[in-house]
Amino acid sequence: MSMFKVFDIAGSAMSAQSLRLNTTASNLANADSVSSSTNETYRARQPVFAAMLEEASGAQRAAGAGVQVKGIVESQAPLRQLYDPNHPMANEEGYIFMPNVNVVEEMANMISASRSYQANVEVVNTAKQLAMRTLSLGQS
Amino acid sequence: MPSLDKAFGIHEQAMNIYARRTELLAGNLANADTPGYKARDLDFKALLSDYATREAGGTGSSMQATHANHFGGMGADGMGGDPLYRSPMQPSIDGNTVDSQVEKAAFMENSVRYQATMNFIDGRMRSLRKALRGD
Numbered sequence: 066m067s068m069f070k071v072f073d074i075a076g077s078a079m080s081a082q083s084l085r086l087n088t089t090a091s092n093l094a095n096a097d098s099v100s101s102s103t104n105e106t107y108r109a110r111q112p113v114f115a116a117m118l119e120e121a122s123g124a125q126r127a128a129g130a131g132v133q134v135k136g137i138v139e140s141q142a143p144l145r146q147l148y149d150p151n152h153p154m155a156n157e158e159g160y161i162f163m164p165n166v167n168v169v170e171e172m173a174n175m176i177s178a179s180r181s182y183q184a185n186v187e188v189v190n191t192a193k194q195l196a197m198r199t200l201s202l203g204q205s
Numbered sequence: 206m207p208s209l210d211k212a213f214g215i216h217e218q219a220m221n222i223y224a225r226r227t228e229l230l231a232g233n234l235a236n237a238d239t240p241g242y243k244a245r246d247l248d249f250k251a252l253l254s255d256y257a258t259r260e261a262g263g264t265g266s267s268m269q270a271t272h273a274n275h276f277g278g279m280g281a282d283g284m285g286g287d288p289l290y291r292s293p294m295q296p297s298i299d300g301n302t303v304d305s306q307v308e309k310a311a312f313m314e315n316s317v318r319y320q321a322t323m324n325f326i327d328g329r330m331r332s333l334r335k336a337l338r339g340d
Contacts, residue, residue, distance in 0.1 A: 067224050071231040078235030085238075114239040116232075129232020132239055181237055184305060188231050191316050195227065198323055203330040 071192040077131035082182040107164040109140035223319040240299035245288040
């Protein structure tokens with residue numbers, strides 16, 4: 066019965082999307098984390114998604130693929146450097162470093178992740194209904 | 206009087222195909238944000254007519270293993286037919302061809318069809334039971 070694989074597939078997508086929501090929350094939370102050197106500054110983090118490799122065994126090959134998170138990469142975009150000698154974190158030259166988090170981009174990311182999560186919840190619900198209905202076949 | 210194996214006719218096979226399609230479409234929706242993922246779907250008409258040909262004694266369109274060393278291929282589960290790649294309406298720059306709206310609509314449509322097939326099977330069961338009871 067292949068209907069049960071749907072739960073695995075949608076479940077993997079839900080966990081991947083919730084990880085994406087986590088990184089977005091972390092990025093937004095640290096959008097204003099100031100530091101005095103480039104090495105210590107927070108950098109925006111993004112998860113990398115990849116389709117799960119399918120098993121090579123004949124019957125399984127045609128099945129749908131789940132999602133896996135390959136890893137989390139830090140953005141290499143340049144940090145924002147501000148001249149603010151009165152800031153407590155300012156370095157000797159009077160500069161502070163702001164994270165390279167793009168707040169607007171993160172908001173869009175958050176909405177995309179939550180919509181994808183919802184779509185997968187819907188898939189699980191529908192699959193559950195179909196499975197329950199299949200189990201009660203011929204009982205009416 | 207046909208044998209009871211065939212009691213559900215084509216619906217049994219149709220249900221198998223719908224279940225498989227549910228899985229594929231769930232995979233598409235799950236990978237809506239995966240770079241480079243290509244959306245896939247089944248050609249229901251081709252699969253069902255393939256099944257009908259095989260039922261009638263033909264070989265169908267799936268590849269035949271005529272040697273012990275041949276690979277089973279996609280048709281190893283007896284359902285034949287590879288999933289096909291969807292031609293994208295709006296391809297995105299990361300190589301992903303999943304259109305969530307299209308996939309959602311297809312998923313819903315597929316589940317309605319699955320339920321319709323279950324209703325047919327239910328009806329067939331009811332009439333069989335009626336015939337057996339004789340009331």
